[in-house]
Amino acid sequence: MSPYDPSAFPPFAVTVDLVVLTVRRHALCALVVRRGESPFQGRWALPGGFVREDEDLGLAAARELGEETGLHAHDPAAPAPDNGAxxxxxxxxxxxxxxxxxRVVSVAHLALAPDLPAPRAGGDANSARxxxxxxxxxHESDVGRDGEQPVPLAFDHARILADGVERARSKIEYSSLAxxxxxQEFTVGELRRVYEAVWGVALDPRNFHRKVTGTPGFLVPSxxxxxxxxxxxxxxFRAGGAALLNPPMLRPEV
Incomplete structure (x- = not known):
């Protein structure tokens, strides 16, 4: 067997990109940064960066999340801490x-957190919002000030964002991810507004209250x-211990 020769293969880099979602003013919002360097200088993009030589993918994503938002990632199976996502x-x-x-391969991550404050720009970004x-x-990156011409998000970030939003929309149907x-403590009305913001639909308050309080392990009175x-x-209420909802919360057809 021939010895392995790394030079026989073209080099490539690995990055992590983040779809960071929160609900602000009853609307589902994503974090975008304006790139301060080439390529796509001046264009809006998802936050992210190159994976360092000494870190795995999860650590790289958690590091970028902390640098961009000040949030700490947590085990998805455990309740989020006050400053966690x-x-x-x-x-x-x-x-x-x-x-x-x-040649750059990106491993995208999805981050969800409660209503977050104004973001801070870091790394090669000169503004964030x-x-x-x-x-x-x-409208893709039509997120600038009045008078700016809309241009596509940098790289393939429009596709990554769409995939992240659909993941969030589908997962809150059958899991407690909402x-x-x-x-840490919330009302049923506040939870309903999360579903309405993520799904983009209006829900009947009484039916919603009956479903979420009647689903075993979903909510626990505080x-x-x-x-x-x-x-x-x-x-x-607080989040209950159930990871999966039975029956699921199916989104209305629109």
């Missing part, structure tokens, strides 16, 4: 032409109430 691998993107610099997913998906968009939504005090 759900982080999972989304998919691999390896079109030879996706990056003009060299939250943009409504509907704007990004239908609670990752909520604070024992407290709140009036932060105005009106009568509303009961507060």
């Amino acid at each position: 759900h982080l999972e691998q989304l998919g691999t993107y390896g079109d030879p032409r996706r990056d003009p610099r060299m 939250w943009a409504p997913v509907e704007t990004l998906l239908h 609670t990752a968009f909520c604070p 024992g407290g109430t709140t009036t932060r939504q105005g009106g009568r005090p509303a009961q507060l």
Whole structure:
């Protein structure tokens, strides 16, 4: 058998790209950064970066998440801490032409977190902002100030974003992942607005309340109430221990 010769294969780099989703002002939003360097200088893109020589993919994604948002990734099987985010691998993107610099394979990750503050730019990004997913998906990077001309998101990030949004929309049907968009304690109304923002539909409040409180292990009463939504005090809940919902919360057909 011939000895392995690394020089016989073309070199390529590995990156991680992040689809970071949160709910702001009752809308599903994604984090985008304006690139400060070539290629695609000045274009909007998903946050991410190259994987370092001494880190695996999960550590690289968690590092980029922390640098871009200040959030700490956590075990998807455990409840999120106050400053944590759900982080999972989304998919691999390896079109030879996706990056003009060299052959670059990206391992995209999906991150979900409660209402997040204004992001800070870091690395090769010179600005960062939250943009409504509907704007990004239908008008791509038309997320700038008034008067800017819309241009496509950099690289293949429009496709990665679409895949991440669909993953989130489908997973909240059969898992308790929607609670990752909520604070540690939340009302049924706040959870319903998460479903409405992610799915882009209006839900009947009474039917929704009956479904989520009747699904075993989905929600656990915290024992407290709140009036932060105005009106009568509303009961507060925490995420239950169920990872899968039975029956599932099927999204309405639109």
